[in-house]
Amino acid sequence: MLLEVEDLHVEFRTRDGVARVLNGVGYHVSAGETVAVLGESGSGKSVTAQAIMGILDTPPAFVTRGSVRFRGEELLTASPERRRAIRAEGVAMIFQDALSALNPVFTVGFQIEEQLRLRRGMSRADARARAIELLDLVRIPAARQRVREYPHQFSGGMRQRAMIAMALALDPEVLIADEPTTALDVTVQAQIMDLLAEVQRERRMGLVLITHDLGVVAEVADRIVVMYAGRIVEQADAVSLFRAPGHPYTAALMRSLPRLDAKGAALETIRGLPPSLLRIPSGCPFHPRCPRAEDVCAARVPPDVPLGPGRSSACHFAEEVVGG
Amino acid sequence: MGELLEVRDLVKHFPVTRGVAFRRTVGRVRAVDGVSFSLRAGETLGVVGESGCGKSTLAQVLMRLEPPTSGTALFEGEPVFSLRGAALRRWRRDMQIVLQDPYTSLNPRMTVGDIVGEPFEIHPEVAPRGSRAGRVRELLDVVGLNPEHINRYPHQFSGGQRQRIGIARALALRPKVIVCDEPVSALDVSIQAQVMNLLAELQGEFGLAYVFIAHDLSVVRHLSDRVAVMYLGKIVEIGTEEEIYEHPTHPYTQALLSAVPVADPTLRGRRDVIRLTGDVPSPLTPPTGCRFRTRCWKAQDVCATDEPALLTRIGTHPSACHFAEERHII
Known part of the structure; x- marks a missing residue:
């Protein structure tokens, strides 16, 4: 259990x-x-x-x-x-409204990497690589570019995917x-x-x-x-x-x-x-x-x-x- | 029976501007881009589509809340968009709207009696001043609210009850058509059924025609005689409820039907599932040719160059x- x-x-x-x-x-x-x-x-x-x-x-x-x-x-x-x-x-959680669950002033990549750096002690470069992998995993196209974008640049479905990636990090x-x-x-x-x-x-x-x-x-x-x-x-x-x-x-x-x-x-x-x-x-x-x-x-x-x-x-x- | 409402080539583009002092138009959102349909007295035309397909803009333009970019709409033969003065006021009695959000579409400072009775202020010929309170009580009763609650405020009602208030207001002037823009999508399942039944009963009682706009395909099927499927500002398929649900011919309609989860766990993994990739493209720069081609598994070169017209190519509907x-989906 x-x-x-x-x-x-x-x-x-x-x-x-x-x-x-x-x-x-x-x-x-x-x-x-x-x-x-x-x-x-x-x-x-x-x-x-x-x-x-x-x-x-x-x-x-x-x-x-x-x-x-x-x-x-x-x-x-x-x-x-x-x-x-x-x-x-x-235990991780994802929410209905991805736009309010993501911080609008940080890039999507930063928000995924933050936890990896804090919890796993990863370097910036390693965390970035892992964030790209995670975005790939949730099938965000062109993850390498997307990782540098802000939540408002994502469509609703992609934001939901980004939040899932963050929860899975x-x-x-x-x-x-x-x-x-x-x-x-x-x-x-x-x-x-x-x-x-x-x-x-x-x-x-x-x-x-x-x-x-x-x-x-x-x-x-x-x-x-x-x-x-x-x-x-x-x-x-x-x-x-x-x-x-x-x-x-x-x-x-x-x-x-x-x-x-x-x-x-x-x-x-x-x-x-x-x-x-x-x-x-x-x-x-x-x-x-x-x-x-x-x-x-x-x-x-x-x-x-x-x-x-x-x-x-x-x-x-x-x-x-x-x-x- | 004659057509009550006849819409031809309706277009609504919203300009996108940049700059403050020197505003210039940098693009146009093609929210509704050439929509034609007709509505008979007493029938329900369902309009389904995903967000951004233009279904709510269509409602706004039909109600003359937004001017159209081009196109015509004839209501009992009269061109709606050029009506003025007394004729415009007369037409507004015949066409009313019920909105999605029962929390923001009612003025919180007005009592229910004032909200439902307000149309009579503008159209005093419908109900003389002395009879208004009585008419409002009747209307509340018709929509299943307690007429004693005439002096309450919207916040004292639940979501479903508020939607009933909105319906009572729309009914006040005895319209011939009510445009319902997602009237049940903000409601819980058990309340949604009550409001859908109410809409069906009222239609029978008052001979109303509905333009019923919703994204939920089951809800639309339940209430509609005919259904139009919209994608990026255009109708991609239109037909009777049975033609659209049992014999869909457009790939988008098929994908939509296939994506609806079915409340039967024994069918899990046994359905013919079509999965679209990606999101709906921006209506600012819709794809050339067929707008659905970027997500369509059947797309070929011709789809990028020639826009397919809404025609009956196969079967009995366009x-x-x-x-x-x-392709049989459900």
Whole structure:
């Protein structure tokens, strides 16, 4: 197990009150495995990643409980220096918006080389050579010239590639990709997903892919973690989850998607809105929107019901849901 | 049935200038570069394409928010771009727009009632002053918002609800056409379905025609009767929803369809995948001949010299490719 998150609780202390953003999140990633974290805005999928990386803004964010372990080593209580070291060489992260993740006043090459010089003690010349190799690896054409250019001179797809190159510079064992293709056009998105999958396979990296896109998930994920209102509502391998979702929220999400291969009638919708994290509903947080909610759903938080190996669903009626 | 809107050879170039005291034009962004299509009453024309293809500029020009460089648009036979005075005001009632970002397209200092009722200030003949609050409540109800919330401000609503406010505003003057520019792309999946269903219901109820602009091919298919695919300022293929999705003949359409991830893990590695290389070229200096040739796997010498016209070469619908050929993708 490379990366383990257990019972993670994060709250945001705001002027309007305490937002319970994560309420007991746990998942794990092994070498060579792709875990997709699926959720809508406010589900806590990015906050979990930021907590893993130790880049939450405190205040307002506070980790109140839980554990994040990399190769068995607890990160939440580690010293800042130790976390920095792990952030550089153990777990790296790429973001949706490459333009704001890259520093506009330094060349792309400099930003890749900086870490190599600081962490690996490379000379300028060696670092430059390695940066060119990395840009080549992520298939940036004319890497030798491009290494001297600034982020604004790159197109959106190339910036994303440059950020991936930067994240790979120190050979991380786990890569967390937070909506890496959401801002990209569909043809470029496909290129970037192919690239990530290839790099991951070759290096046997653990990949945590955070996304809202069910299609992307279906194409690359080994396992899927579905989040809602700061909780994991379902975990399953990709094939099982798409064949028979085990949580009413997952099932409803799938039915609300328009299809590329057929022009359907009206889409099924999920009624209402995701809850405010300042006032999460009692019991199961999904119950006000759930088509099969009963009294028990408002009264008691559902346990994680096991549904076969590596599968679970946090629903009082999980077995019936998965059975159709 | 006659055409409601007939667009011919529409061109919109934006000059690129250098210098402050001596401004000179150093180039032109060919955002829309010769687009023709027609729209019938009550139908939906989907427009798909990647960023920079000119689909949003097309919306701006159609709404007369930007003047065209050249070309014509006839609305019920009247030339839209030369309308003035009373005729222009009358036409503006018939054509409305819904924008992508529900956070920036609503004035944060106005109440929902003022936002949705503002069109009546400009077109008082549609609703006399005394009846306006009632009309606004009706409109809020039609788009699925609580009419009691008429005095709330935009920030008190979620993204999906704000998009409903924008739709209510567009509906206020009982238009015949609504141009929807990426109306659901900023919304979460579960909310997106609600807004798409609403647009479909309203179309049935009010006989609206939509120009539905989006980059998501599944969303476009779901709502459209006919679909135009744009690349670098031009329509490369246009046809019925079935012709475009089931029988695409332009390589770009085929590549777009192929790039959409499919929500079925059992198909992994078993699909016929076309991968384009590189990004969309700059519309400042589009490639000669066929604009898609720099990314096209079928490109030959003729593609660099002769621009392919949008013609029916094969099958039943037009496609702007010298080597148009049907290929089943999905």
